[in-house]
Amino acid sequence: MSQGRPIKNVTNPDRIGSYFRLEAGPLLLVTVSGLLYNLGMLAGPYFEGQLVQRLFDIINGNKTFASMVTLALTYLAVILIVQVMRAIKRFYVRRFANNTSRNMRHMLYNSLVNMSKVELEQEDLGAVMTKAIADVDACVEGMRKFTTEIFDTGVVLVAYLGLLFFYDWRLAMLASLFTPLAYLIAGGLKTRITRYNAEYKKSAGRLNNATMDRISNAVTYRIYGREQNRDQAYEAHLQDYEQRAVLANLWENTMQPLYNIISMCGAVLVIYFGARNVQGSGWTSWDIAAFTTFLSAFTKMALKSSKAAKLFNAVQKAQVSWQRIKPLMKAYVVPNTNTTLDFSRPPQLEVTDVSLRWPGSTWSLNAISFSAAPGQIIGVTGAVAGGKSTLGKAFIGEVPYQGSIRVGDRELSELSAYERSRLIAYLGHEPELMSCSIAENIRLGKQESIAAVLETVCLDQEIAQMPQGAATSVGSGGIRLSGGQQARTALARTLYNAGPILILDDPFSAVDRRTEQAIFRNLRRLAKGKIVLLISHRLYLFPDLDRVLFLDNGSGIFSTHAALLKENNAYARLYRAQMAGGEQHD
């Protein structure tokens, strides 16, 4: 994919340390350049002091002009090296963040795409989105700042402190007394900053949900004339967001100058006692260079220590985000495609004494038995009690079953998800289209030709009329296609990817009857050697089916259309009612 920088799978993705460990390379570069840069930072104040001293000496006639040139050039060379180190550190800290953001998103998406429909329906869609996208950014930003500040604050503080103690340890001690005070205040304010930040985040989440709702339901709100009312509600969300954003920012941003002032109280002592040092009445004896260097280094240290608060904030913020990402972070799942099955031989389907129950529902199907051989199309329909879709969903593992469903010589519940997907193709009521082209929707990454399936679902001519043909984008959720076109695209996709068994749950509900019949004829041809379970409430195709499973009062009767028509009153009634009512349609 990306040259030499592939996305990495993270082991122990629910530990923040894993992401640091994974980026050892960039972080090593950051460490080396960061140490060199931050130690080199001392060169600034040191040389500036020396330059001023040299000027003083030249004015007084103690040094030559040439010595100033040498000093100035040395100064420049040192700064150049330091700044090159800085550029390297800056870039690799950002690369580290960029890599981490990519790895986190990659891991999050992996755990998302491997969640079942049931699991996902328990999650609020908007919340998952905010979690997955906004929080990764905030979290990585915190990690980046943390990494940056370890060097820019931690290392630099130690270096400066060393320099100050070298010049005058008593003055350094005295002047630095104010810095811990700043830290103390920073610690005290930490909880407050976290709280305001969390509230701000929550408000942002609410606003995002409201935005999503206002936009995705815009047409519904328009139809019912609710747009103005919704805009007012949105305005209330905006108001709330504004207030919380200002509060959170206020606590976070404006404390820094205050810390700085507290730390800088030491500067008064530095100037007063430093001047005495220069005049020879202090603790040690200083020249002007020492005075300038000391004051300049102290100022920079005070500024840095005030940024230490920023470090806490960044870490706090990252923690808030990380706490929300963490539960979503699961070990990387590589779909298991190991199998001992021989897919070349079309299997038999043998359903014996199967009972079904939706979790949490009282309704159930009892003792359903039927069988199918390759090449057969089995119709499944039901009268009053229904349960057709539930039966279909049992085949894709969404509804647990009791009894036995044997596919070839294997029990369905013992098949891996991969084996099941290779054996059984399923199409439900939702077309479940992606916002890419028609062709991509059908192929989903495979490369074989789609011409045959398009013809089967009677979509070939319509597509030929579209300016971009099969490359036409279907829009979000297939919105740019008509309902019938969506259904047929989905059917084409299922057929394109079909294994030996096809479960089609009412695939023609959005298609008119003439098209339905044409598709059915084509399907017969295409599905030769396959088992098709056609779940439908419309019965006019049923006379042409090989077998019919009629679900009635929770049990199933497996027979042929002709026999059922003769022997089963409920089935006969249903069929005749539809034939009488439906005829007007054509």
Next chain:
Amino acid sequence: MTKKSSLHTVVLKTITAFRPMTVLTVITIIGAIVAALFPPLILERIVNNLTAGQPIAFLLALSYLGLLALSGLLESGQNIMITKFGQKITHGLRGEMCTKLQNLPAAYFTANEPGKITSRFVNDVDAVDAMFTNGIISMFADAFKVLSILAVIFYKSTGLGLLMLLIIPLMFALTRLFQQRMLTSQLANRVAISKVNNHVPETIRNIRMIHTLFRQQYMEQQYDAYIDESYRATDKSNLYDSIYSPIVIFFSAAIIALMMVLAAMGGSMQQFFGLSVGTAVAIIAYVGKIFEPLESIGMEIQNIQAAVAGIRRINEFLQETPSQHPDSVHTHPEPTVNAQPALCFEQVSFRYDDDTPVFSDLSFTVASGEAVTFIGRTGAGKSTIFRLALGLYHPDAGRVLINGVAAAIIPAAKKRALFGYVEQSFHLVAGTVAEQISLFDPDISRQQVETAARLVGLHESIVAFPDGYDTPGEKAAFSQGQFQLLAIARAVVAAPQILLLDEITANLDSATERRVLEALKRASQGRTVISISHRLQEYTQNHRMIEIGDHR
């Protein structure tokens, strides 16, 4: 819609609406700039005193701190004001964009994915916020800081002042170069990010298909490809960002070095660049300070650049062509309600964008109180008839009249009393169960909501939820069929004259289907009913049939 709005107009509006706040913002910024000028001058005094061998008064040392404190506090005030100001603008901007939603044609929502529109509201506006708080305003402040420091340097040393005047344009040219390089990568990143954002809800929506077709890896590859696109763009702009500031600092060191050399030259140069030792210390502080804002400007450039792409798209959105109301040109006289047919198509022609016409010269009439079902092939335009009747789209020729009034000019406030529309599938809104039915209409009482729920037979199920009618919609465990019933309750709660029934896409088991059917029957009582249906034949048996589009 005479004046086109844009980010520009929103900013002006905000400034006018919050004048005192704007003035206060400007004052604190100026205060912060001026206060920052003084500490180096005190430093100069101190060093000059020292070189002259004089003692330092404690008060002088204290005044140094005092000025630093003042400067810090003012900077703090500046931060607060800028944040507030930025928030006011983003608030105004989102408000304006929300208002715009009302004026957009329905086709806009079909042509643009909700995730992408949302990204304009969320990500693009956030970028604009960053542009104001950490961009434009602070950039102005920084620019003035540069100017004020330049003035002080000129005052202290003319030669150095002139030198700075030469350097600053050079730095500006460098800055521009970086701006242009970064814009390209920022744009690419924004596009990629919106793809990344759209992929997640899409995955959630299509998760069953992904699992049954075992396309988890394919979906991951797609996602990784989108992240990778964003990664490369970010990496590129990071590179520029990383080297800009070190270059600036090196320049500042070069100036200090040059200044010291020139100051040490003596002779005629002494006149021009002459410095006392104290002034040299002050100037070193100033040169550090003049490049500090220049460096910030470098950072601010990134924020502004990130926002430029966002602004472009926000302005595009705000200037999107509003829906046209062709019918309002030849408005029909006020309707005399009962004498007019409920729905009337007069020689209507319609096509979507540049497509082939859906139908041309279509005419039919539905009398008040009548029940009519439209039939016809898929794609014949049955749903389009509804969209035209609902005023979502406008005919290219001919007229669509509801009770004798053009559908397009029916005011929003009257719509609910006129139409109830049972959509193909239920659209869950972000609210409670009661609000799913009332759609947040304060004029619809809880009583009416319950009546509607009873009518469709949902009342008992709703009361059984932990918070009854106040259960959040996404937490209410409705089945597919119950959502269909909820859609009917939503349609009839305001007692509309006309009921529009779209073909129901949900596959319902027979028991539920029967319940939906009965609910529809009860809901249709005393109303004009217009439906598209293949499935609920039993229900549409007594309807007049109108066939659409067979002449194609």
